[in-house]
Amino acid sequence: MISTGRTDLATEFAAAKNTGISHTCYELYGEKITETVLDDSSAKAVGRQRGRYFTVQSNDSPFADGQIHALCAVLRKLLPQGKCLAVGFGNPSIAADSLGWNTARRILATSQYLASADNTEGIGNISVIRTDVSSNSGIDSCFHAEFCAENIHADYIIAIDSLICNDPEKLCTTIQLTDAGISPGSAMGTKEKRLDFSAAGVPVIAIGVPTSIEYRNSGKMYYVTPHDIDISIARYSYVISSAINRVFCPALSQSDIRMLMNYS
Secondary structure, rough: OOOOOOOOOHHHHHHOOOOOOEEEEEEOOOOEEEEEEEEEEHHHHHOOOOOOEEEEEEOOOHHHHHHHHHHHHHHHHHHOOEEEEEEEOOOOOOOOHHHHHHHHHHOOOOOOOOOOOOOOOOOOOEEEEEEEOOOHHOOOOOHHOOOOOOOOOOOEEEEEEEEEHHHHHHHOOEEEEOOEEEEHHHHOOOOOOOOHHHHOOEEEEEEEEEEEEEEOOOOOOEEEEOOOOHHHHHHHHHHHHHHHHHHHOOOOHHHHHHHHHOOO
């Protein structure tokens, strides 16, 4: 089998095109952070959307607390102000495509409490939905996100989904965050319409983990995932949801957040 080279990671598609796009690298909490900025010209050169791309790459022995703290730092750079709609994309029936669903399940929705609470200091406004793939629902999953964002008057969207990469070392060891939006279903080769500012009318911050590599053999496509993909999905859904909860609920202690995540 031959890898097709298809990837969602900025560190890979920028290098593959040999465009000379520069990356800023630094370390936070033991995690390697790579920041890639695509302007109009460089975005056109690589056939991608302009914006900022942050890659959080783990060391050989990933440390969950380090990943969470590093992710919090990047989220604070990317997230706008206002009300947020968090959207978990994917197919819960396919392990490699279930990152969005499993992550959204553990994000603490606060919108319903803020309307009646007396003291909301230190609690951000976030609503959460999980969308199904169009093959199950007959509706493009981006439409769910756009419809809900418009009707709850969200100021921006956080979209979580599985990604695809071409380097086995990046598989289930990398988290990418970007303000360039997302094309749901890319990890399984079933891209739906793109969800970004032009489609939703609000900023879209996408968070994803590469869970598969695409190979071609005798004209057929194959998607290869690690044998322990269910463990990786459980791990990264916990890491991503924990980071989002900490950023949105600084008034809560980490132990309170963990308790509420387990309770929900």
